[in-house]
Amino acid sequence: MGQIRLTDIDRAYGKLKILHGISLAIEDGEFVVLVGPSGCGKSTLLRLIAGLDQPTGGTIEIDGKDVTKVSAAQRGLAMVFQSYALYPHMTVRQNLAFGLENQRMAKEEIASRIAEAARMLEIEAYLDRRPGQLSGGQKQRVAIGRAVVRNPTAFLLDEPLSNLDAELRISTRAELAALHERLGTTMIYVTHDQIEAMTLADRIVVMRAGRIEQVGRPLDLYNSPANLFVAGFIGAPRMNLMDVKVTAAEPTSVTVEGPGFVATCPVDGSQLAAGDKATLGVRPHDIAVAADGGVEAKVTLIEALGPETVVHASLPDATKLVAVLAGQDVVASGGSLRLALDRGRMHLFDKDGARVPDAQEAR
């Protein structure tokens, strides 16, 4: 079992408040990713769950038991650190055995657990080496192995991939996903990389400045971000956000006017009024070239990636716009083209940055 429930967690260092009333319930076997920009408190939250730090308020429960005051060792969790934190003076085998020896486990049991973990993570060949003799990827596996042998209630992973090169990061990411599939243990994963979050998570927790902005399945976050921050954070390239003015607000649709275009969004405009300021969000992938109509945009930069082309353009009022267009040689740099914004999904945010809810199905 690996159910973790956080209730109103606060953490302050003196007057500086790092976490503000975090509440989160994590189900057994779930892969939860805490994501947010640096300094948002996600690592602090993970350390609180681990028991390496104490919250100034709120409770932490694991499997229904209040463990707020319980020490890290007694919580039955295992952690993988960003720097791996392998003991440099011990061999890989001793690194793996250290935690088990501290639990006074029988020698044979330790040996068999290490053998199993080593086989699973393919680190058998260097069990007798020291961490200093391993490459980054190998260290990373050992760090995961050290967590796996403990057979923990839940894994806590603090940016485990950030020290790997790009290629290794992608393959290790896939292996982590496979590991979770295989072990079925709860995993809480901290990262600032939204791609890792999108690919790994069952549920993503987006954090900013010590608060949870949105919790949801990756695609839910992508398709209906709750606010401007989540909209900007999830998805790459970033969602285009344009300042617009509401010209007509209906319960089933809202018409807005932006720099050089007018768009109608199928959202519930009952809380809006004509003349309100709002922000229109369009993902770069949802923009297409318009045969006629659309908005006139001047191309400033072309990034040809092969299967698709990233077009940086500016609207008549110099608003920057990024569009990802399928295919190659879509447009020449320096030229201009007409872009259709409303072909795909549009996201409308009110003046406070909160998402304007989708229109109810026609009743």
Add this chain to the structure above:
Amino acid sequence: MSAVVSFLTRRRGGKGWHWTDVVTWVWLVGGLIVMFGPAIWLIASSFKTPAQLAEFPPTILPYVGQQATVEGYDKPLTLYTVKMPDGTSRILAEVRRVGIVSQMVDPDAPGEIVKINIADRTPVREVGLATENYVVPLEQNNFLLYLRNSVFVTFMATIITLLTNSMAAFALSKYRFPGRDAVMLLIVGTLMVPLSVVLVPLYSVVSAVGLYDSLWGIILPTVATPTGVFLLRQYMLTIPDELLDAARMDNASEWQIYWRIVLPLAAPALAVLAIFSVVWRWNDFLWPLVVLSRKELYTLQVGLNTYAGELNVQWHYILAMTVVTMIPVVLVFVFLQRFITSGIAGSGLK
């Protein structure tokens, strides 16, 4: 070998002597003499007889007078080179001396006594070692006992120093508690208090707890060194906290973290402190002199002092035993030089 030669004769700009080459040579050779001169003088003099030590002008190398067994005389006789009145010089053995006249015989013709003015003879000497300077103190004068005491004091003091200082350093580097910096400052601040200032109160304390005239009385007051705490703390600050967190997640108690994680990782700094501690304790003189009164408890340094009496200084024994006393420290420096320099560089202390 050729590499050494080419290294030593390397000159700036390849050919010719630049003035900086000359300055460098003079400076380095001068430095060599200043540094090694006293040590070589000490070692050479430690093999001289008392008479030779008092000789003027002094010689660098130790010499022993040549002696010969001459027929008709029971004891070996000392050989001299004698300038004869006719200008030739002969080697004669001295039988006895009366005033400024020396009665001598030719070792090859022992029947005839030749009378010579002592100004006309010089002893026949060759380089030789007066090893009794070493043998006598070591065999008869308890010096082996002093050596044992010194080794015991140095060993125990170093072990306890490493243990207590590393614990203090661990707490001061890895735990956050109110007043941590103040405690650290206080510890480092004691560096400014020299031993001579605290000698009397320290003596009272040691005496009051019944450690007067015992080896533990020398060991215990010296084990808490601010230098050691500072040096180890600075090193332990570089051990990432994540390692400690990892150990905590691995069910390690705080003691296990200290013993199994921090101590092994602080080994380089511990080595430096161990070297320092060995040198300090080995060379300690004033404090052992104050605490010890029974002769069988003397350490080497105090034992050396017994050769300097009120009326008579036995230089030959002092010199020889100084060499013995130096050997361990020199060996430590020779083999562990690397650690010492890194320790000094790391802590800014020595």
